[in-house]
Amino acid sequence: MDQIARAWASFEADDYRSAEAGFRSILxxxxxxxxxxxxxxxGLGYALAFLGQYGEAREMFGQLYHHAGLRGEWVAEHRALHQVGMVERMAENWEAAQTCFERERQLIEQHGSPDLAVSVNAYELGLVALHLGQADVSRLWFSTCLTHAERTDDLIAVACAYRGLGDWFQHQGELVAASDVWEKALLIFQEADNPKAVREVQERQAALGGLGVR
Incomplete structure (x- = not known):
């Protein structure tokens, strides 16, 4: 296993300090x-974000975004911009996050709107809109996320779309619908062999179980 793979393995194990040290060592x-x-x-940007060091994480992804733009590599550009938005979301800077994801959406549209890119972007737009109290807008984005995810062969994208829809239903107080949709997400995450995502959905389901929801 090379250094980058080891650092990512630490990240996947939620050992963000080791991941940070590994990525810094590479640099x-x-x-x-x-x-x-x-x-x-x-990778360092991710580790820093999960350590709550949002300023440095934002700077790291911002540099990647800038350099990709200078090279005209739009996939790398939208990917880095997406991560800037992720950092803003994690920091609960919801309006700044929405601005980033809207800019990403425009970039994706300029390059033909490939389904996977649309799906991951729509997921974030749905999540941010939900936290900004824009329920109808959020529902549309999660529906867009699922539609485009199902056009790909990416199981994780499909499962994330169902997870997002479940979050939306929960937020609206439609707990049975949330449970049903999360069950779909759970099964797909299991099929995709993503134990971390499986645990996250199971935690959502357990919280509903505590409320007496089947």
């Missing part, structure tokens, strides 16, 4: 190539 290695550097910066 401090003399002679690493540009691709390795950007992979390590991307």
């Amino acid at each position: 401090n290695t003399p002679g690493i190539d540009k691709a390795q550097q950007e992979q390590a910066q991307f």
Whole structure:
């Protein structure tokens, strides 16, 4: 397992400090190539975000976004911009997050609206709109997320779409509907062998169970 893979393994194990140290070690290695550097910066941005170090995480992803734009690599550009929005969401800067994801949406549209890109962007727009009290807008975005996810062969994207819809139903007080949709998400996350996402959905279901919802 190479250094980048080890650092990501630490991240997946929720050991964000070790992941941060691993990615920083890569960046401090003399002679690493540009691709390795950007992979390590991307991973470090994630680790920092999950450690709550939002300022540095935002800066890391912002640099990646800027450099991708200069190179005209729109996929890398939208991917980095998406992560800037993720940092703002995690920091609960909801309006700033919405601005980032709207900019990402425009970038995706300019390049033909590929289904997976639309899906991951719509998920975030739905989540942010929900927290801003824009329930109808949020529902439309989650529906868009699911529609485009189902056009791909990406199980994680489909499961995330169902998870988002479940969150929407829960937020509206429609707890049985939330339970039903989360069950679909759970089964797909299990099929995709994503134990972390499985646990997250099970925690949602357990909370509903405590309220007496089947």
